[in-house]
Amino acid sequence: MEKGDIVFLNQLISSLENAEAKLEEAYKKKDYENFNQSKKIMMRVQEEISGMIK
Numbered sequence: 583m584e585k586g587d588i589v590f591l592n593q594l595i596s597s598l599e600n601a602e603a604k605l606e607e608a609y610k611k612k613d614y615e616n617f618n619q620s621k622k623i624m625m626r627v628q629e630e631i632s633g634m635i636k
Contacts, residue, residue: 591634598627 605620607613 587634591631594627594631594634598624598631601627 601620601623605617605624608616608620
């Protein structure tokens with residue numbers, strides 16, 4: 583894996599962590615629209631990470 587790939591993976595992980603925090607906040611506030619948006623972001627990031635490590 584190249585250095586650029588590692589940097590990109592770190593960015594993806596950071597995005598995943600941020601989306602997780604927003605997901606939790608939306609859940610507590612019962613804000614279902616933002617909950618679903620955060621969930622979709624997390625799923626896309628997870629797919630991107632999975633594609634890179636294969």
